[in-house]
Amino acid sequence: MTQSVPSEDLAIDRKSRALTVCDGIRLRPPDERIGDFDDVVIPFSEDCAQMAASRCIHCPDPAGCVVACPCHNDIPSAMWLIEQGEFLKAAELYRETSSLPEVCSRVCPHEQLCQGSCVLAKDEGAPVLTGMLEAYVMDYSREEKGYSIPTPEANGKKVAIIGAGPSGYGCAEQLLQKGYQITIFEAKPAAGGLLTYGIPNFKLPKDIVFQSVKDFEEAGIKFVYNTMIGKDKTIGDLFSEGFDAVFIGVGTQVDAPLKAEGVDLPGVHLATEFLIRTNVNSAYLPKGLEPLTDLGKKVVVIGGGDTASDALRSSLRLGAEEVTCLYRRTLREMPGGAKDREMTSEEGANFQFLTQPIKFIPGDDGRLAGVECLRMELGAPDDSGRRRPIKIDDSNFIVEADTAVLALGYWPDETISKSTPDLETHDWGLITADYKTGATSIPGVYAGGDAATGPDLVVTAMMAGRKAAASINEYIQNK
Ligand SMILES: Cc1cc2nc3c(=O)[nH]c(=O)nc-3n(C[C@H](O)[C@H](O)[C@H](O)COP(=O)(O)OP(=O)(O)OC[C@H]3O[C@@H](n4cnc5c(N)ncnc54)[C@H](O)[C@@H]3O)c2cc1C
Known part of the structure; x- marks a missing residue:
């Protein structure tokens, strides 16, 4: 120490x-x-x-x-x-x-x-x-x-980590230092989770993320990319392959949808896809995704969190002339951090509050040309403690837009839970895991980070991985 x-x-x-x-x-x-x-x-x-x-x-x-x-x-x-x-x-x-x-x-x-x-x-x-x-x-x-992760002599035990995001990193880094042989299975072509495929470079330069990956590789961690656990192989397969324990750190990968006419028009994007295509080097783009560089002149981003700020700021960097955040409540209820919002505003984005998009309208070429919106007013607080937005009848108006980005939050992907009998879940498919130990309903299977808590922070996900590592060590040593 x-x-x-x-x-x-x-x-x-x-x-x-x-x-x-x-x-x-x-x-x-x-x-x-x-x-x-x-x-x-x-x-x-x-x-x-x-x-x-x-x-x-x-x-x-x-x-x-x-x-x-x-x-x-x-x-x-x-x-x-x-x-x-x-x-x-x-x-x-x-x-x-x-x-x-x-x-x-x-x-x-x-x-x-x-x-x-x-x-x-x-x-x-x-x-x-x-x-x-x-x-x-x-x-x-x-x-x-420089830096190299200290590694003791191998203890002969193997742990599989699913997901190369902050929770997986936290777990891997701790177990490595106890002599475990670690393999990280990752669905995407590169490691980092949302550090690579979400948070833009202007907030977190990618070379910092890739340096951490290099530290892991040099310390002997094996990364298996383009492998979706639950689809390409199951958690049961991992135990059959000789892993002594498994940590699930798969985050929340599904963008919350918006039910509105025209949401499938060319020019309308989900935030994850948009941020990946605008921020990630083409060498690391998942299969089927191309870089997105031409957004047109007018971009609207729907949502009020940090992801919305990231999409607004990325649009400005790609040369969009008018970039507007459409949010159904007011500044006071916005969930995103004040620091990010301030920078977004300084960089030139506009904010239209009390605005609910209801329809995406195509132009003559079939691409997005405008978004029909309703004005809202605030009513009594809802379960989140924030005042509920209420539609004002006949208040429809149109915002011109060449590109729209939906940044409405994230839900869990159920590929693992649906392919793993006995793995308990809660709230829309989040994995049920003990907050202190990461233990799930299956012995030897641990989980943490956004996959267990819902969308949160890098630091909380990393800490969940570290806590699970301590429990995994105890579990394997006592087996
Ligand atoms: C746009 C954006 C900006 C953000 N900005 C900030 C910020 O500034 N500060 C902050 O603290 N937090 C921020 N966050 C939140 C933060 O990134 C997350 O809380 C954190 O990354 C969660 O870590 P995780 O390990 O739980 O999951 P993730 O980072 O999501 O990593 C999960 C990994 O698992 C992989 N995976 C998923 N399913 C499978 C499977 N079945 N098999 C194999 N691999 C799988 C995924 O491909 C991914 O690589 C932001 C989030 C977003 C979306």
Whole structure:
């Protein structure tokens, strides 16, 4: 274990630390960033990183940031190490509690987690920038000394992991370090799950994802691509092949549909297909999908979450002139993160609230030309606690559009549950798994991440994989 820094040994002048002024998150200017799909964040310099970390006031244990972080990263100790210029030690500290620190440091909604719980966020309105600092030391460490996952001698036991997304990564990384032989079965032609086939490059550069895959390959993990478990082979087959346990980390792969006339017109896309075709290098496109580059001049994106923001921002980068989000409630009820929405707006997207699409209208060429919508008003709160949108009769109007993207949420794919007798499911086919252990209704079969909880976050999926790894180890050792 990396030595953590006992806060009682530190002479802390909390007031002066809190008042230290340093740069906030610096982004490339909006006009520049919509010209490409590169990262929008300008990384810290070494001096800035040390200065930013020195603002941590080292709250008494347990610090709010540590509690709020789903990995419980020892953030105060990392801040202390960064302040002292001990970047490599800080990076090691993050690796103790996280399997994907390079990724989580970039895509976690820090304003809702660690940074949202920072005392300075409440008192000064400017939290310690823990996410960017984590990214800084992870990049520094990678550049200075590379990284290889520590692997002990093989213990002779084999575990199959289904799905190469964050939950599968978390599980694989932990089991690898206990000597297991790991095979990851993945339906798509490349690894990463939604890190590769969802989150755009301007939020998470793909080379960071592929570097993690390389770490795994070098540590001896076998990836079997283009293999859909439940269709190409079953979980029963995996046990017959000699695997001692199986982890299911298949996410929620089905886009929620919209029942509306004309939804099948050319020019109307589901968010997953749209983001894959606009963001993924053609070498990794799943069979049958072509890159999508010509969206026409006007794009509408239907939905109010982060996926909608990602589709709006991708459309702007592909040169669409008018990009509009259609959302049936108001800004207050939008589920997506404020940070992403702010950047979307800065980059030039418009938002039309209280708007419900009801029909997709073709032009003379048979392609989408417009979307008929109804105006809505808000009624009483529904089960989600948000005010329910209610249609206003005869309020129909048409929004011109060459491309429409449906970003309405995700449902589970039932290929595995339907092909695995006795695997219990709940709520539309999510796999029933114990929150703490990942245990399912079948001995030796574990599950976690979005496939068990429904759509959530990279960090929560990765943690579910790590927890399941501990249970799988216990199960196999006690067998
Ligand atoms: C557009 C978009 C943007 C997002 N942005 C963020 C963000 O900024 N920050 C954040 O924290 N979260 C974000 N999320 C959510 C986050 O990506 C997910 O919560 C996380 O990836 C879930 O990880 P997972 O391992 O459970 O599943 P996934 O990442 O979905 O990975 C599952 C993998 O299993 C494979 N698979 C599925 N079925 C089978 C099968 N039968 N056999 C073999 N393989 C199979 C899939 O191909 C996939 O590779 C975003 C999600 C989307 C859709």
